[in-house]
Amino acid sequence: MTQVFTPPPRLLMGPGPIDADPRVLKAMSSQLLGQFDPSMTACMDLTMAAYRDVFATSNQWTFLVDSTSRGAIEAAMVSMLEPGDKVLVPIFGRFGHLLCEIASRCGAVVTKIEVPWGQVFPQEQIIEAILKERPKLLALVQGDTSTTMLQPLSALGRVCHENDVLLYCDATASIGGNVLDTDDWMLDVVSVGLQKCLCGPSGSAPITLNDRAVSLIQGRKHIEAGLRSDGQEEGQGRVISSNYFDLSMIIDYWSKARLNHHTEATSMLYAAYECARILLEEGLTEAIERHELNGRALASGLAALNLRLFGDQQNRMNNVVGVYIPEDVPGEKIRHEMLMDFGIEIGTSFGPLHGVIWRIGTMGYNARPDAVLKTLACLEQCLLASGHRLSPGESVAEARAIYRAASDQPTQAPLEAVK
Numbered sequence: 013m014t015q016v017f018t019p020p021p022r023l024l025m026g027p028g029p030i031d032a033d034p035r036v037l038k039a040m041s042s043q044l045l046g047q048f049d050p051s052m053t054a055c056m057d058l059t060m061a062a063y064r065d066v067f068a069t070s071n072q073w074t075f076l077v078d079s080t081s082r083g084a085i086e087a088a089m090v091s092m093l094e095p096g097d098k099v100l101v102p103i104f105g106r107f108g109h110l111l112c113e114i115a116s117r118c119g120a121v122v123t124k125i126e127v128p129w130g131q132v133f134p135q136e137q138i139i140e141a142i143l144k145e146r147p148k149l150l151a152l153v154q155g156d157t158s159t160t161m162l163q164p165l166s167a168l169g170r171v172c173h174e175n176d177v178l179l180y181c182d183a184t185a186s187i188g189g190n191v192l193d194t195d196d197w198m199l200d201v202v203s204v205g206l207q208k209c210l211c212g213p214s215g216s217a218p219i220t221l222n223d224r225a226v227s228l229i230q231g232r233k234h235i236e237a238g239l240r241s242d243g244q245e246e247g248q249g250r251v252i253s254s255n256y257f258d259l260s261m262i263i264d265y266w267s268k269a270r271l272n273h274h275t276e277a278t279s280m281l282y283a284a285y286e287c288a289r290i291l292l293e294e295g296l297t298e299a300i301e302r303h304e305l306n307g308r309a310l311a312s313g314l315a316a317l318n319l320r321l322f323g324d325q326q327n328r329m330n331n332v333v334g335v336y337i338p339e340d341v342p343g344e345k346i347r348h349e350m351l352m353d354f355g356i357e358i359g360t361s362f363g364p365l366h367g368v369i370w371r372i373g374t375m376g377y378n379a380r381p382d383a384v385l386k387t388l389a390c391l392e393q394c395l396l397a398s399g400h401r402l403s404p405g406e407s408v409a410e411a412r413a414i415y416r417a418a419s420d421q422p423t424q425a426p427l428e429a430v431k
């Protein structure tokens with residue numbers, strides 16, 4: 013006998029995933045369509061168009077990779093890199109290490125530059141490294157959830173273009189909650205996931221590639237035997253060493269050629285499209301402002317709990333805040349109590365920050381005052397019970413004052429207008 017599985021009610025206030033918007037869950041429960049049903053291909057085209065707006069790009073090749081976010085990172089790298097290629101990775105957290113790891117598995121020769129976790133690079137430092145190393149690819153993360161830091165990027169694309177360097181950016185955790193201007197910043201390839209500020213589940217990875225990146229990848233196109241037809245153009249370059257993540261074939265699947273490369277994850281396509289619609293209906297600027305306001309209220313409320321904020325606050329992501337776990341409290345016990353007594357999930361971090369900081373997110377569907385205020389109120393209870401010194405009531409009052417001040421400003425969107 014199998015058991016019914018009913019997920020318990022939770023408020024996911026960690027670094028992601030977060031609770032999906034009910035609209036996304038509803039879209040996912042729609043019936044499936046055949047692979048090449050005109051309605052299915054119309055939905056794919058609509059999704060491409062919507063994600064062009066989400067990425068702020070006019071790139072034709074803007075589509076979904078059927079995988080979690082790291083699948084799109086892997087697809088970008090394996091499709092662009094050949095053994096021996098030089099890659100430069102600025103690391104300011106766990107996900108920079110992931111980029112190195114994936115590039116190395118592609119046989120690339122990786123040069124790392126690092127800053128301590130909790131800081132970002134001055135852009136000049138990255139530019140200096142580009143000019144010194146002259147890599148084929150600069151790969152970096154925009155918002156590294158492991159440290160909550162947001163790397164400024166706007167000046168890097170021009171330098172890369174002038175020096176014939178490709179620029180890949182992982183914006184999984186930042187898109188929708190922080191400014192990302194793919195075309196204005198001259199980013200060649202950007203990939204993301206749905207499970208942070210885009211209000212969806214993980215399992216689909218939107219990606220955008222400009223002509224520079226696409227022409228490199230198309231030069232390596234080798235269509236698998238059994239799908240190849242007469243007159244189909246093949247590249248001269250080295251075969252891309254993954255079939256599943258071969259972006260030249262995936263592009264053909266999303267193109268008019270409709271190459272039967274894989275079976276599209278239809279329910280995730282519906283989810284991804286609805287995520288984009290939700291964001292675009294709200295407006296990119298409005299969504300970013302909402303994340304900024306909720307992130308600021310959360311950070312101030314945490315500081316009012318007599319907690320020390322982690323990292324360079326000038327370069328913090330809008331959607332996730334790190335705080336040091338005070339030495340006088342049992343960090344994991346408090347996370348457990350938050351989950352079991354209040355149904356609220358908060359995160360710790362990785363590597364050197366594991367057990368040192370908590371990461372508390374307010375993103376996507378959960379970038380809302382009620383979610384932030386509840387989290388602060390419950391965390392206060394847990395901290396008080398463990399003997400941490402704080403002024404009861406101050407945290408929620410501090411966050412509410414920020415919301416009230418914001419709603420008094422005529423330029424702010426109404427706070428309750430999450431949807």
Ligand SMILES: Cc1ncc(COP(=O)(O)O)c(C=O)c1O
Pocket residue numbers: 028080081082083107153155156157158182183184185205214215
């Ligand atoms: C910046 C960043 N990149 C990549 C990933 C990996 O995403 P996934 O677990 O969806 O593969 C994450 C996940 O948290 C992330 O925050």
